Amino acid sequence: MTTRRAACLSVLPLVALACAAETPVQFGGTLDGGARPPDARVDAAAPRDLGGRSDTPVAPVDRGVIAVDDRPAVEPSDVANIYDTGNGSDACAVGAACTARPDGCEARERCGNGLDDDCNGQSDEACPCIPGTVQDCFLGPPGRQGVGQCRAGTQRCQGTGEFGSWTACGGGISPGAETCDNLDNNCDGCADEGLCCRAELLCPGPGDPRVPDGRPFGLYPLRGGMFFTGDVRRWQWAIRGGPCESVLPRPTFETYGLDTRDGAFRPTLSGDYTITLTVTTGTGATFTCTFVVHVAGPGLRVELCWDTSTTVDVDLYLHDPRNNRPWFSSAAGPLDSANNDSCNWSNCEANIRGRMGRVNWGYPTTPVANCDSGPFGAGWRALGMCSNPRLDIDNNLSKASGVPENVNVDNPRDGETFRIMAQNFTGTRARPVVNVYCGGRLRGTLGAAPDSLPDFTGASGYTSVGAMWRVADVAVRVDASGATTGCEVTPLHPPGMRAGFDVTRNDPRY
Ligand SMILES: [Ca+2]
Ligand SMILES: [Ca+2]
Ligand SMILES: [Ca+2]
Ligand SMILES: [Ca+2]
Known part of the structure; x- marks a missing residue:
């Protein structure tokens, strides 16, 4: 080279x-x-x-x-002398001598690493996987992963049998053509090589302090002046969301001033949001930056979204990891039978609506900054803390509609296993999707098309526990500092089965 x-x-x-x-x-x-x-x-x-x-x-x-x-x-x-201007400043310093990294392509694909080892444009193709699980992946030569602007995406294991196959890797940033932006676009370790230009557009790559991680529900400012300082005729921001984008009836983020220098967006879901800034200069030239904003909360975060979320009330439950008692104290409706063996709408929000009081599984509270940007942030601010576990929001059609519902445990203990359940309170058709984030990384997407639940209808929650979907068990890994570093997601099947969704009607069993 x-x-x-x-x-x-x-x-x-x-x-x-x-x-x-x-x-x-x-x-x-x-x-x-x-x-x-x-x-x-x-x-x-x-x-x-x-x-x-x-x-x-x-x-x-x-x-x-x-x-x-x-x-x-x-x-x-x-x-050395070519660019020596005699005063020590080098107007063409950008793109200075740099040796490109090797691509690292191999003759054969390796399984389980999320890389495109054989550089054929697919990562972990033809590799078996557990349906519903999610792994990081990278579309590009393996040697360029995490270099320059390149960023990993995720791929989901798709299938309805015991084993499935990985979907295409999405949400990351692959090597692109080198452009004059002070960034290493082709991810070979060299920025703007061969262009000998002075960049007016300064695009951010992963880890750039100008694009820090966001928080769910937190307003995320987009400041064009940090990326382009020249004469501008037109600013244009574009945002692409994550896996629930194609499920919910409205976007998973709100936007502000996308045609101005200083725009913003407010994500309602965790995950990776791909931002594209297009600048049209005074002379009519256009420049583009594309980068990923990672929206993450600490610990374990489970997010539920569903297609009919403006007309059907589906509730998310997270079970106490210390026991396997039934989800409800009887088959009567959740209004009467919900209990504190799970975190749910009745016992886990800032304002408690159930009869059992706030759920307490022994976790310390966490700083209010972890939860006060959510829809009920004022309630948490009044309490001066975030409880664990907790719900940010209950989409029950009156308090909220068309939005996801989620449960958070900021500080789980190492090795704990949490079971996730969704209950169809309205009882009419819904195709729920559950995303599991551990330490801010997506590790499970369950119920996503084309592998959706075939039938999730049942009695109304006013009369019985109706349709319940036991989604998955999540075993978390927590390091010595208390930070959640990952988890194993195990999708659940009917008892004795190795495939299929564990959906029951009027059966509160664990
Ligand atoms: Ca490959
Ligand atoms: Ca591979
Ligand atoms: Ca480069
Ligand atoms: Ca560049």
Whole structure:
């Protein structure tokens, strides 16, 4: 692999022009990580000996994958003087000498790592998995995972049998063509290599302090001035949500001022939100940044959404991990039979509506900042703390409608196993989807199309416990500092079965 500086040297007259004008110069060439499936063989080719450096300008259209990688290596001592302006400042410092990382592509796919080992455009294809579980994945050469702008996404195990297969990897950011934005777009470890430009657009990558993690229900500011400081004719923000986006009847986030420099959005769900900023400059040129905002809460967070959430009331329950007693004290309706062996609408919100008082499983309270941005934030602020476990919101059609419902345990204990259940209070048709987040990472998506519950109807909760779906068991891993680091999600099936949804009617069993 040649150094990227070599490409700059060969277009020196263009460099001078670009730096004098202080405008980005883009050659339009996809290097080696564009939209096409990555190919190990291109980058693995040994550089040919071209017989020394050429100072002949290279036409932009000639700059393809091979053109870049075929250039001979140049010793740093050779390049040291090229950009020496005599005063120590180097207008073309961006894109300084940098050796691209190896792609790491292999001949065969490995299972269980979420990587596209064989660089065919699919991660963990043909690998068995447990339906409903979710893993991190990356679409790109394995060696570029977590480098530059590249970011892992997630993939869900799909299927209705004992084993399923992974869906396409979504929600991450793959290597793209290098553009003049002070960011390593093709994720080879070098930013703006070969472009010899001065970036006006400064796009953020993962871990950039300008794009910190968000909190569910917290307002997330989008500040265009942090990314572009030049003359702007038009700002445009676009936001794409997570797995519930296609389930709920309305977006999983509210937006503000998306056509202004300073916009914002408010996510109602955990997960990764993909943000795209498009800037149209005073001269009509357009620049784009795409980045991911990770919205996360600590500990275990279970989120329920369903397609008919404006007309049907479905309730989320999380069982006390210390016992396996029935979900309800009888088969009578939840209004009479809900108990404190689970966290639910009656005992887990800021304002308690049930007869049993607030649920108490022995967890300390956590700072009110963990819960005060939710719909009932004022209630938690009045209490001065967040209880654990707790509900942020009960979508019961009157207090809230068309929104997800969730249960949080900020500080579970290591090794505890939590069972999740959804009860259809209205009793009419609903296709619920449950997302499980552990330490802020999505680890389970259960009930998602095309593997939806075939029939989740039953009696009204006013008369009986009706239709209940035992969703999954979640065994959490917690480190010595108390931080939840992960979990194992085990989808539940009818007793004695290895597949299928455990849905019952008027049966309160655990
Ligand atoms: Ca593959
Ligand atoms: Ca793999
Ligand atoms: Ca790069
Ligand atoms: Ca770049």
